[in-house]
Amino acid sequence: MDTTTLIEKLDSEKDYSRRELYEYLCENVNGFSYNSFNWQMQKMLANGEVYRSGRNTYRIGRTYKRDYSPQYSEQSEIIIDFMEKFFPDTEYSIFETTMLNEFLNHQIAKNTIFLYVEKELSEFVFRDTESMSKRTVLYKPRKDDLRRYWKADSVIVLDRISEAPRGKAHKYDTPLEKVFVDMLSDQSLMYMFSKSEYPEALRIAYEKYHLDNNKMFRYARRRGKLPEIQSAMAEGGIEIDNT
Incomplete structure (x- = not known):
């Protein structure tokens, strides 16, 4: 048998x-x-x-994939309300590192909020967020900055890359196609997890949720990470059916 x-x-x-x-x-x-x-x-x-x-x-038995829908902390909701009130026409997205826990073996205990803002306005948003927030707010930090200043519940403001995938339900949602490219591209985000877990995390994401390969590959190509993404997919046994 x-x-x-x-x-x-x-x-x-x-x-x-x-x-x-x-x-x-x-x-x-x-x-x-x-x-x-x-x-x-x-x-x-x-x-x-x-x-x-x-x-x-x-x-x-077979499980049914579903669309990814991020759930935000109270701190993220405050930032979203702030952005919608003072920067209503600005392109931005928000993401929390604890959202990765459903894909990672080694769980992230200390949350970090990533706020991606269109390049022309990211510094202005950083200054206003820093004034408004009671948390540590960092602007495009380097590794040394993270070692010195990063704390639990910090907010990190980064430039939003053009052609980045957008959320479906809300413009500020960060879809998984963006998350998994950013995990290989943004040094600040890479600081928060072990890269050795990446292929397995990607495979779990594909098992649980609908991911658009075309959308992810287009963004990965924009960030120069397409070969790495495809290599991780092959390592995780994920079929690459769209190029």
Whole structure:
């Protein structure tokens, strides 16, 4: 009996750890190795035969992808209200690092808000945000600046790149197509997570949500990161069907 048929016999309402799935297959397949298991898991995850139900837990059966809809903290809501009141016609987007936790193994405990503002106005927004906010506000910080001044709940203001993907529900939403390119492009954001987790994080995002390859590739090309994105997709077993 092949591994897919065996997996389908498991309870689709129960959570299984990776170890439990491996031991189950070992009991039913002669000479089944851990390398074979890793390869089979990657295949089943890519095909939707197995999906992640939580941290290091899996369920059997196909899951339905959904559109990504970010949920904002109270601090972000204050910044959004501020931007809508004082910079209503400005192109901007907002993102919080704790939003990455559903994709990362090592969780981000200390949140940071990234405010991307069109280049011509980003410095003005920074000055006004700094005056308005009770939190640390940094403008295009370098690594040394982050080491010295960054604190939990800091706000980082960066230039918004032209051709950056826009949110669907709200203009200030940051879609995943932008998030995953920025994760390879912005030094400030790269400071907040381990790059070694990137391919797996990208794969989890593709399993849970609808991502537009054309939109992401166009932005990645604009930022000079297309080869890195495609390499990470290949490493994560993600099919590249749009170029």
